Amino acid sequence: MKLLVLDASTSICGVALVEGNESEIKLISSIHLNINNAHSERMMLLVEYVMQQSSISSKDIQAIAVTIGPGSFTGLRIGLSVAKGLAFSFKVPLVTVPTLEAIALPWIDHYRRIWVALTSRKKEYYIAFFEDHNVLIKGQVWKFDELENNLLQGDLLLTDDPISFGELSGIHTSNSQDGLPNVFSVGKIGLTKAIAGIYADLDNVVPDYFQGFRGAS
Structure with missing residues (x-):
């Protein structure tokens, strides 16, 4: 199984491709940037980069994984929005991974x-x-x-x-x-959940903020 992994829960914006099964999970490609307040501009560029570097198309992806929180209010919202959009576009399920x-x-x-x-x-x-x-x-x-x-x-x-x-x-x-979260670790948890069939409800999934939004983060 191949999984596209996104993390925007902190100042680091990361994307990876992982593949594996119940006995082994390996990293195909990954990239991350540590730039505050740039997730909305960079996330899709990072997705395109890792897929091009790996010569993998959307048809090869079997699920999307994303950090669900806690973390940056803005980052979580952007990460989940991009992940849901890709899941709908690729016609694959979504897996959520707790940041901590x-x-x-x-x-x-x-x-x-x-x-x-x-x-x-x-x-x-x-x-x-x-x-x-x-x-x-x-x-x-x-x-x-x-x-x-x-x-x-x-x-x-x-x-x-x-x-x-x-x-x-x-x-x-x-x-x-x-x-801070490592995008490969996000992928390991995500792939394990995907193999077990533990998927999010695309229509109703929301970030896990832990508490109300009290200002920019």
């Missing part, structure tokens, strides 16, 4: 306890907590102090804002890049 699960995926086999903290606004974060491969907390917004008080020695903290957390004793803190 995509961030955690590369580390899930290496740490027993993983926290993902993606900046919502100053000193507030979209939170997910994984323990022994299970998601125990998701869909919540926490303040800085609340998250800091729940961290235990040996935990991994994946965040796009490591400077605010500083040096936390006994806590493994990511660099800012590892605190």
Whole structure:
């Protein structure tokens, strides 16, 4: 199965092509740009680029995957809009991928306890907590102090804002890049869901903002 993958949930705009089955998933091609407020102008150009680079046409694509949130209000809206348009145009189903699960995926086999903290606004974060491969907390917004008080020695903290957390004793803190979604990880989750037949309702799917829109992001 071949999957076209889109991510516009943060400042990074990424597109990839992945293919695979239940036992193996591989990256065919990918590209990303880290340019604020340029997703609407660049997303389709990136889609065209990865498809041309891979010599793959719309007839080869069997599903579309997109990050559904949380993240940038504007980015999520643009990403989902483009993904839905492509799904209708290619006549293929759509798969949605939670942003925080995509961030955690590369580390899930290496740490027993993983926290993902993606900046919502100053000193507030979209939170997910994984323990022994299970998601125990998701869909919540926490303040800085609340998250800091729940961290235990040996935990991994994946965040796009490591400077605010500083040096936390006994806590493994990511660099800012590892605190953002990787488009290949989005593709891995998306392809697994597509193989299982877990598709979104194209007519009714909306971004998962976690909370109301309170200004530009």
